[in-house]
Amino acid sequence: MLKAIHYINQFFGQVGGEDMADYEPEIRTGTVGCTQIFNTLAKDVEVTHTIICGDNFMASRTDEALERILAMLEGKTFDIFIAGPAFNAGRYGAACGQICKAVKEKYGVPVITSMNEENPGVEMFHKDMYIFRGGNRATFMKQDMERLAAFADKIARGGKLLPAPMEGYFPRGIRHEVFLEDIGQKPVMAADRVVDMMIAKLKGEPYQTELPMPALDRVPVAPAVKDLRKVRLALVTSGGIVPRENPDRIQSCSATKWGKYDISALEKGFTAPEYKTIHAGYDPEQADKNPNVVVPLDAIRAYQREGRLGVVDEFFYTTVGTGTTQGEAARMGREIAAVLHERNVEAVVLTAT
Amino acid sequence: MKLEIGKFFVKEMVFGEKTGYSKGVLTINKEEALAVVKEDSHITEAELHIACPGDEIRMVPVKEAIEMRCKVSGGVMFPGVTNPVMPAGQGRTHALKDCSLIVVGKHWGSFQDGLIDMAGPFQRNTIFGSLKNLVLVGDTDEEFERHEQQKKNRALRWAGHRLAEYVGKCVAALEPEEIETWELEPVNRRDASVQGLPSVVYVLQPQTQMEAMGYNTLVYGWDGNHMLPTYMHPNELLDGALISGSFMPVSSKMSTYEHCNNPVVKRLMKEHGKTLNFLGLVMSNLNVAMDQKQRSAYMVAQMAKNLGADGAIVAEEGYGNPDVDYIQTIVELEKVGIKTVGISNECTGRDGGSQPLVALDPAANALVSTGNVSQYFELPPMKTVLGELESMARDGLSGGWEGCVHPDGSLVMENNGMFCSDHISGFSVKTCMDY
Numbered sequence: 103m104l105k106a107i108h109y110i111n112q113f114f115g116q117v118g119g120e121d122m123a124d125y126e127p128e129i130r131t132g133t134v135g136c137t138q139i140f141n142t143l144a145k146d147v148e149v150t151h152t153i154i155c156g157d158n159f160m161a162s163r164t165d166e167a168l169e170r171i172l173a174m175l176e177g178k179t180f181d182i183f184i185a186g187p188a189f190n191a192g193r194y195g196a197a198c199g200q201i202c203k204a205v206k207e208k209y210g211v212p213v214i215t216s217m218n219e220e221n222p223g224v225e226m227f228h229k230d231m232y233i234f235r236g237g238n239r240a241t242f243m244k245q246d247m248e249r250l251a252a253f254a255d256k257i258a259r260g261g262k263l264l265p266a267p268m269e270g271y272f273p274r275g276i277r278h279e280v281f282l283e284d285i286g287q288k289p290v291m292a293a294d295r296v297v298d299m300m301i302a303k304l305k306g307e308p309y310q311t312e313l314p315m316p317a318l319d320r321v322p323v324a325p326a327v328k329d330l331r332k333v334r335l336a337l338v339t340s341g342g343i344v345p346r347e348n349p350d351r352i353q354s355c356s357a358t359k360w361g362k363y364d365i366s367a368l369e370k371g372f373t374a375p376e377y378k379t380i381h382a383g384y385d386p387e388q389a390d391k392n393p394n395v396v397v398p399l400d401a402i403r404a405y406q407r408e409g410r411l412g413v414v415d416e417f418f419y420t421t422v423g424t425g426t427t428q429g430e431a432a433r434m435g436r437e438i439a440a441v442l443h444e445r446n447v448e449a450v451v452l453t454a455t
Numbered sequence: 456m457k458l459e460i461g462k463f464f465v466k467e468m469v470f471g472e473k474t475g476y477s478k479g480v481l482t483i484n485k486e487e488a489l490a491v492v493k494e495d496s497h498i499t500e501a502e503l504h505i506a507c508p509g510d511e512i513r514m515v516p517v518k519e520a521i522e523m524r525c526k527v528s529g530g531v532m533f534p535g536v537t538n539p540v541m542p543a544g545q546g547r548t549h550a551l552k553d554c555s556l557i558v559v560g561k562h563w564g565s566f567q568d569g570l571i572d573m574a575g576p577f578q579r580n581t582i583f584g585s586l587k588n589l590v591l592v593g594d595t596d597e598e599f600e601r602h603e604q605q606k607k608n609r610a611l612r613w614a615g616h617r618l619a620e621y622v623g624k625c626v627a628a629l630e631p632e633e634i635e636t637w638e639l640e641p642v643n644r645r646d647a648s649v650q651g652l653p654s655v656v657y658v659l660q661p662q663t664q665m666e667a668m669g670y671n672t673l674v675y676g677w678d679g680n681h682m683l684p685t686y687m688h689p690n691e692l693l694d695g696a697l698i699s700g701s702f703m704p705v706s707s708k709m710s711t712y713e714h715c716n717n718p719v720v721k722r723l724m725k726e727h728g729k730t731l732n733f734l735g736l737v738m739s740n741l742n743v744a745m746d747q748k749q750r751s752a753y754m755v756a757q758m759a760k761n762l763g764a765d766g767a768i769v770a771e772e773g774y775g776n777p778d779v780d781y782i783q784t785i786v787e788l789e790k791v792g793i794k795t796v797g798i799s800n801e802c803t804g805r806d807g808g809s810q811p812l813v814a815l816d817p818a819a820n821a822l823v824s825t826g827n828v829s830q831y832f833e834l835p836p837m838k839t840v841l842g843e844l845e846s847m848a849r850d851g852l853s854g855g856w857e858g859c860v861h862p863d864g865s866l867v868m869e870n871n872g873m874f875c876s877d878h879i880s881g882f883s884v885k886t887c888m889d890y
Contacts, residue, residue: 265888273889276807279827279870281579281885292798293718293881296768296823300796301730303821304653304766312886313801313822315815 109185115154125156143251146258160197187216187246195223225429336415340423341396342381354382360421371400383424461631497610501593511838516564520710525623535676544690558615564846565606569705569874604851704853713880756787782814800877826877836864
């Protein structure tokens with residue numbers, strides 16, 4: 103019998119609802135609330151401890167929460183770590199992802215969780231762990247728990263891992279070849295598969311490509327600005343330039359936040375050390391010495407003085423591009439674009455690193 | 456155009472007094488056969504073996520696989536290569552089935568050479584593991600390429616083609632056990648009932664990316680690098696007009712055996728008149744420079760469109776750089792309104808985390824995947840090795856590396872070096888899936 107430790111939030115830990123979302127992490131021996139369901143379903147794995155943590159606590163004091171939980175696991179014997187299911191609860195999904203990732207990195211045990219496909223935690227963490235496809239609300243508890251228990255049992259028995267669509271977890275961005283017979287399918291020759299697929303495509307019938315195209319989101323290049331003196335221009339960057347204190351706590355990697363900071367008083371460009379980079383994906387030495395190498399405010403100001411540029415927006419907009427998922431980047435891009443639109447910005451200098 | 460393939464099903468292969476075939480037993484006179492091999496004075500050493508499914512035999516470096524056949528009427532075998540140029544795809548061809556001829560280097564391997572296991576866990580990785588194989592193991596005096604990673608392997612490959620015809624000839628005068636007839640009428644002379652069906656073409660992109668001559672796929676003996684896309688009758692392919700090249704990492708290759716038995720073409724011929732109107736073959740190529748890639752893609756799309764195709768299947772012999780040709784051709788076909796399906800393999804890396812194709816486009820929305828070139832294999836030792844195992848580690852075979860062969864005869868390698876194992880010709884019973 104393998105041992106498991108299970109992470110749940112304050113609600114499923116029966117501590118309380120939204121009013122208790124700041125609940126500090128704690129570890130209890132045995133099962134609590136929904137984790138008991140796991141033990142009734144799994145045959146070769148047993149939950150020995152339950153960790154409960156408030157969703158807000160994890161979201162707002164992430165580093166501290168992770169540190170405290172990892173310390174609680176110190177000295178405990180466990181072979182598998184389980185979190186959730188988180189259904190479509192955004193903060194809970196992110197919390198499950200964060201703790202699973204941290205546990206996997208520190209203790210090297212298999213980590214599994216479950217979320218609905220709409221949960222942003224899927225996009226954020228699907229490459230790091232097995233996230234099982236779950237229901238969108240708590241009424242799917244038993245069903246989602248069954249999948250987690252079955253998979254935990256499989257790990258316990260050393261069973262062969264099947265492809266994502268067959269096991270029910272979200273693809274982790276990994277593709278391997280398989281013999282069709284090894285996954286219980288008829289060994290249909292590729293020649294027959296390709297002709298059948300073409301016949302289906304010709305008839306307008308459904309078919310399934312064997313190599314789904316990763317979603318490509320190409321944005322056409324905007325037409326050139328005819329007269330820079332007549333537009334309002336803004337500076338946007340994914341290079342992580344922020345005021346020294348990083349007031350919005352933008353993450354150095356896998357960012358989910360962006361910031362907007364007043365530059366109207368910076369007449370000659372950015373100054374150091376008042377501004378610096380928090381981007382963890384490149385050597386910061388030059389950018390910390392002179393942040394204008396990432397966001398060229400010095401050159402923009404010079405152009406303004408020479409009368410070659412019109413109005414420059416009072417704010418610059420910034421986030422970190424490294425490790426940031428396409429989904430998060432697109433969301434932040436939409437949010438920044440909406441603000442720019444509101445402020446009648448017509449041209450943007452977007453710098454990446 | 457009508458082609459008959461007379462089939463002789465080989466149940467047993469033996470060496471004996473007289474090369475001949477009787478009641479399922481193929482007998483080969485070794486001496487006579489080796490004399491055919493040595494007609495080329497560049498062959499310095501040659502020997503013959505038999506390797507059957509279940510035999511604990513490993514072959515490496517394998518350079519080519521050929522079906523043993525002879526032409527009974529209507530042309531010659533391998534026109535423009537081991538015989539004068541003549542039209543292929545008509546008349547009668549006799550073929551020895553359930554068997555093949557495998558050409559193996561006695562010592563020296565090259566980038567495009569591969570490995571075949573006849574038993575053990577990797578027997579199923581190539582179709583040749585389940586065929587009865589006559590194995591030619593030889594060496595040559597081609598000193599200019601002895602230590603080159605890229606080899607033309609000309610003397611050995613040509614010896615294989617001569618030998619395949621020599622053995623094939625033993626059934627020339629016999630009555631086949633089964634006759635397969637392949638026939639397609641000219642595209643504008645078909646019954647209204649056939650014309651009314653969705654019309655399709657098969658677009659073949661054989662490997663032709665070497666700018667130097669002697670390495671690429673040959674079409675009637677002509678180097679495919681010096682060719683523009685052209686229209687061919689499927690029978691030409693089934694009757695030996697194409698000779699496999701000596702360039703591409705081998706899991707992505709189509710051997711000459713596979714060209715003659717291309718299962719996509721055969722299936723399309725079978726659907727012809729029932730569900731589809733098979734217009735024929737657009738023989739394209741794979742190129743290096745972007746304008747060459749574009750030129751071929753535009754010409755393929757134009758040809759398919761004006762032949763009246765509603766659908767197309769594109770097959771790419773290779774991966775990496777030629778993915779650009781593959782995807783671009785699919786895109787151009789879709790642009791002119793032809794519903795297109797692709798068949799090729801992927802390169803996702805040993806960890807499976809890399810982008811599967813070099814080029815991607817949303818228009819390529821119907822693809823069949825036949826394998827992952829970088830799948831990592833651990834092979835146990837095999838009793839007998841035909842060729843030289845060390846070649847996998849020493850000679851730059853695309854699936855091997857220094858130190859990949861262990862003293863006990865076991866080895867580790869990438870699928871890249873498994874002979875034709877992704878069977879892009881259509882034989883593959885593998886796919887790639889998300890994990």
